[in-house]
Amino acid sequence: GNITYAATYTYNGQTYTIPTSGGALNINPTTGLITGKIPASYEGDFSVTIIANSSTGASASKTIDYNLMSQADFNAIEVIGPRYGAYLLAQDIGDNLMVGVGDDDILRYDFLKTGKGVIADLNEATVDKQNGYVDSVDGYKEIVGTQYDDIIIAKDGVQTNVNAYKGNDLIYSSSGGDIIVGGDGFDTVSYERSTGAVNVDLLNQNTNWGFAQNDTLVGIEALEGSKYNDVLKGDNANNTLTGGAGSDKLYGNGGNDTFIIDENDSIVDGGSGYDRVMITDDNSYNGNHISFAGAYTVGASVDVSGIEEINMDNKSYNETLHITVKDLIGSSEDNIVRIKGDLVSDFDGAYTDDNVQIHDKTAAEINNADRGTTTYQGVRYDVYDFGSEGKLYVEYGLDVLDASGNQV
Template identity: 25%
Template sequence: LGGADTLIGGLGSDTADYTASTAGIIINLEAGTAAGGHAEGDTLTGIENLTGSAFDDTLTGTDAGANTLNGGVGNDLLDGLGGNDTLIGGLGDDIFFVDAAGDQAIELVGEGTDTVRSSVSWTLSDNIERLELQGVGNINAVGNILDNTIVGNAGNNTIDGGLGNDTLIGGTGDDIYVVSSSGDRIIEVAGEGRDTIRSSVDWTIGANIERLELQGTGNLTGNGNTLANTVGGNSGNNILRGGAGNDTLAGYLGNDRLVGGEGKDTFVFNTVLGSNNVDTITDYNVADDMIQLDKGIFFGLAAGWLSAAAFHIGTAAHDASDRIIFNSTTGGLFFDKDGIGGAAATQFATLLTPGLAMNAGEFFVA
């Protein structure tokens, strides 16, 4: 109990138990030092495990070996240092420091609001609410079923809130956010990299985020912000809106509705053509916008701006060179892989803007 004690562990796994301490304790097993409460003045050698008091404790393990640190009651700080450590918070708002994938942070239901600070990629275990990535490494974070707050570090992080209505804060670096709930919230500050949202629900990009990629097969809606956004669809029938800014919209698979909005927008076609993959562009503007064609899909087209000989306005190709056909009556855009040869043209888009003066200069092959 009280007094400046010397604790020396023997063979096996030894535990120093300070449950009876009448005040919080600070113990560092690596340094062998102790302070506070019944630990005041103690020295510890060869001790692997610690049990804290009913107060606010700071428990630190060793650089080598696997420690078990049990904070008990109180708002505790637990840091296992090296090795695959087991950190048990107990009742109170605890902070766990982890630096190995084999570490364990353990909390039970109703034991407070707890935080993991990790210098390695980490998935929150049950009953822990907050995760903060440390350092500058490109590491990743995954939440649990609670309403988590997850904070990135200075690296390029992938942050997945998991279930629940999560708050995701990337920090500096080019971060990727994975969201699955409309109640999720993403926070980015200006100048903190080029960031991407991967969403399996309808999503509108918030401030200071550049890219949105819809996931899954659902018929989702994706909206940009005032920046130059890239907005990509999934395999469903999506509605994609660029908003203000010079945006790039790619519907991918499905019959998608693309709304460029203000700015000089690019509409990308880079998936297999077919009747179930015809996009509608609602507001194409010849003066500002362009259409980008994937040369791996639009076979035979040379990279760069489409040649005048490969473009034709009409209902069908009129010579062997015609590849992109624009029906000015219906707004239909077609690809004909052999001009007036035997293969039928395939529609890939419909332009709703009336009276468009389309020409080869509207198309870029990449």
């Protein structure tokens, strides 16, 4: 009694109502399967649309296209109603039509065995099961993901409860002050859709500004910022923090963290643990010209501390990382920073990709540093020992440039 249904069919540009009596439209209350008959004879293409409306005002619809030569039976539309109390269980196969009838309805995909995660957009009221079927859903404020890698977009304007369940999931927060539980796996909350800057602290469970306002995050390992000036802080686990566009401030706290930055970010603080800065094609607007504190400015300056590894991962040639040793090398990991590049040889067999330019050192100072080579985690490095300033490990094959830009 909480859900009512209607049906139409469209032929030759005209839409007609299918009667809900006389056997033209039948809904099985046990299976949720809708069957019916077109009350006319047609040749060619036509479509049938089923509309489900709940007493709370939620509505969803599903359209199936047909091509039959005579009066047509239709049986390819399944409606799943509240047959399991407040739990609405999606099916593996079929385009399901699901409508919530109350504030406590939960849309559950944790029983799916398709081998693929879902792409659930609660604003568009669709769940793509990535197996050829797309569910139409409406009226839900709570969703449970699959055991695979899901993408879930929370519904704007209301508090959405997201339980990502298992897998490495990506959850987009909304404007509603959401409760997001990552569950098992390495889970990411993205504020890319936020209309303002966000301030998120995983360690102290503080969420402020923009779409992060009043969010509750549990079991989240990674954060993605907005296009504004964000503040993102990790916890004591291994986090990945991506600032996105804007002048962002990223703090790792404990754990072995990864920072994905662009030239606009202003602060990167790794905290304790073995931390990495990743510079990729996607976030390097000006090549790999990222200037750290005290270095010559190319684009912008980034204050970096507590970082043990810098990884340049682009697919371009002759990119340069500009650093100043005295400002880059901090007190962690015995004053060692490892710089890795994307080494691809040219037709002569020479490496021509990435360069490291040391802005506070002349060629003589670099050449006079204690030199050697070492292998760490399977990567071979040239070692430059600058005494009290620390050791710089540069991946073997990368060109090292002095302050004037000349190759050492």
